Amino acid sequence: MSTAQSLLMWKIQNDAYWHFLCISSLINSFKALPLVCNMRYSYTLGSTRYHFTNLAELMAKATPARAGDRLAGVIAHTAQERVIAQMALADVPLKNFLNEALVPYEEDEVTRLIIDTHSADAFAPISHFTVGDFRNWLLSDAADGATLAQIRPGLTPEMVAAVSKIMRNQDLILVAKKCQVTTAFRNTIGLPGRFSTRLQPNHPTDDSTGIAASILDGLMYGSGDAVIGINPATDNLAQCQNLLHMLDEIIQRYQIPTQSCVLTHVTNAIEAIELGAPLDLVFQSIGGTEATNTSFGFNLAHLAQAEAAAQSLARGTVGNNVMYFETGQGSSLSANAHWGLDQQTCEVRTYAVARQYNPLLVNTVVGFIGPEYLFDGKEIIRAGLEDHCCGKLLGLPMGVDVCYTNHAQADQNDMDTLLTLLAVAGCTYIMGIPGADDIMLNYQTTSFHDALYARQVLGLRAAPEFEAWLEKMQIVETDQPAKLVDAMPDTFARTLEHLSDSDSSDARAETGQ
Numbered sequence: 405m406s407t408a409q410s411l412l413m414w415k416i417q418n419d420a421y422w423h424f425l426c427i428s429s430l431i432n433s434f435k436a437l438p439l440v441c442n443m444r445y446s447y448t449l450g451s452t453r454y455h456f457t458n459l460a461e462l463m464a465k466a467t468p469a470r471a472g473d474r475l476a477g478v479i480a481h482t483a484q485e486r487v488i489a490q491m492a493l494a495d496v497p498l499k500n501f502l503n504e505a506l507v508p509y510e511e512d513e514v515t516r517l518i519i520d521t522h523s524a525d526a527f528a529p530i531s532h533f534t535v536g537d538f539r540n541w542l543l544s545d546a547a548d549g550a551t552l553a554q555i556r557p558g559l560t561p562e563m564v565a566a567v568s569k570i571m572r573n574q575d576l577i578l579v580a581k582k583c584q585v586t587t588a589f590r591n592t593i594g595l596p597g598r599f600s601t602r603l604q605p606n607h608p609t610d611d612s613t614g615i616a617a618s619i620l621d622g623l624m625y626g627s628g629d630a631v632i633g634i635n636p637a638t639d640n641l642a643q644c645q646n647l648l649h650m651l652d653e654i655i656q657r658y659q660i661p662t663q664s665c666v667l668t669h670v671t672n673a674i675e676a677i678e679l680g681a682p683l684d685l686v687f688q689s690i691g692g693t694e695a696t697n698t699s700f701g702f703n704l705a706h707l708a709q710a711e712a713a714a715q716s717l718a719r720g721t722v723g724n725n726v727m728y729f730e731t732g733q734g735s736s737l738s739a740n741a742h743w744g745l746d747q748q749t750c751e752v753r754t755y756a757v758a759r760q761y762n763p764l765l766v767n768t769v770v771g772f773i774g775p776e777y778l779f780d781g782k783e784i785i786r787a788g789l790e791d792h793c794c795g796k797l798l799g800l801p802m803g804v805d806v807c808y809t810n811h812a813q814a815d816q817n818d819m820d821t822l823l824t825l826l827a828v829a830g831c832t833y834i835m836g837i838p839g840a841d842d843i844m845l846n847y848q849t850t851s852f853h854d855a856l857y858a859r860q861v862l863g864l865r866a867a868p869e870f871e872a873w874l875e876k877m878q879i880v881e882t883d884q885p886a887k888l889v890d891a892m893p894d895t896f897a898r899t900l901e902h903l904s905d906s907d908s909s910d911a912r913a914e915t916g917q
């Protein structure tokens with residue numbers, strides 16, 4: 405930020421609040437600033453004046469209620485205080501977010517990434533906005549897909565988190581729907597009117613026959629165009645390589661235009677590549693602060709190394725997006741690494757990490773963390789819409805694991821509601837699990853049938869390359885991409901017969917017959 409831009413911060417744009425700027429912002433260059441400034445924010449309602457110590461407190465108290473923020477002690481004490489905080493936040497100039505870092509620049513590499521990659525040129529068209537102005541503009545016809553793509557490099561996660569806090573659910577849906585994010589590896593993800601799925605054939609013992617059966621089941625329902633991705637039961641390198649070879653053999657045998665991923669640690673992926681494993685996508689769970697990522701056992705240098713290693717394999721056929729990230733509100737609080745921020749703001753900071761490495765897919769596992777962070781269906785639905793919208797605004801191919809744990813105050817009807825809202829909002833992909841019950845991770849998510857429901861009721865389709873394969877394999881009716889054929893294709897019928905014969909032979913061998 406130039407000195408002239410910093411000087412603009414002196415201008416009080418609304419008498420509803422007032423600011424104190426660090427004097428160093430006038431005499432230092434932007435990157436040299438001590439980026440945590442204790443500005444004070446306030447708002448007067450009637451005879452009562454509400455004060456907020458800094459932007460972090462204002463952001464937290466403006467956030468719709470959720471269990472994790474209550475657990476962290478950053479939540480608004482009353483609904484009235486929350487509304488006041490939202491009104492005060494609406495009056496904050498977007499430029500404030502460039503001068504008041506929520507996590508210290510000197511102590512956090514995620515903050516440094518956010519600040520150092522910010523584009524002043526892309527920010528210029530909206531640099532005069534307050535948060536409220538930004539919301540109104542996003543909802544206007546002026547903010548179309550092309551315009552939103554142009555300003556993305558000028559948006560920081562904190563700006564995006566702030567505007568989402570003063571949006572209703574329908575606002576989050578409308579804005580997300582405007583954002584198109586397209587990525588590619590062996591097929592093209594995120595095109596308008598497309599709705600993909602991750603085929604998740606988890607097995608509690610990584611049994612290869614069980615995994616293969618789940619893959620076949622999913623393919624028969626048109627699932628798996630986003631990725632065939634396994635959460636391994638054990639995260640050791642040997643098992644990782646076994647599963648990678650198995651997935652590669654299936655994809656090659658049936659010439660499936662999709663990609664595989666074994667969700668192992670990023671350092672395992674780097675070693676697997678060095679050992680010659682057929683790896684398509686590198687996976688890592690990521691967080692919005694350096695301390696969170698340290699708790700996950702990696703730093704940004706590891707991600708850069710992994711992306712370069714995966715790119716060197718050149719296994720993509722129609723694109724080169726090789727990273728797959730998973731996120732979720734509450735991870736920084738769970739790791740005691742949230743710096744006093746609310747969990748949604750931490751989550752959106754995570755997206756700054758993701759977009760640095762051009763991922764094929766980003767998945768917010770919205771209800772997996774449990775009721776301590778998202779208590780019930782209402783909180784899970786709100787969080788899912790926030791994550792999806794904020795990620796899309798920052799240019800990410802957002803998928804959502806529409807899920808809950810068995811001790812949350814939620815049920816499958818809540819998931820149906822969130823799934824439908826996300827599909828309307830243009831969500832890139834969801835999960836596909838046999839019966840919606842993940843027997844390895846022990847949580848409830850979406851089934852193969854759920855994805856078909858969304859495609860049928862909204863006229864959505866699989867990724868184009870994958871859809872053509874479904875028709876070629878006679879899994880779906882020609883020219884009716886969401887309608888399954890009545891009979892099993894001969895190719896898969898023969899495979900099942902072979903598996904059945906193998907199981908019978910194994911049984912006879914075990915019993916000596």
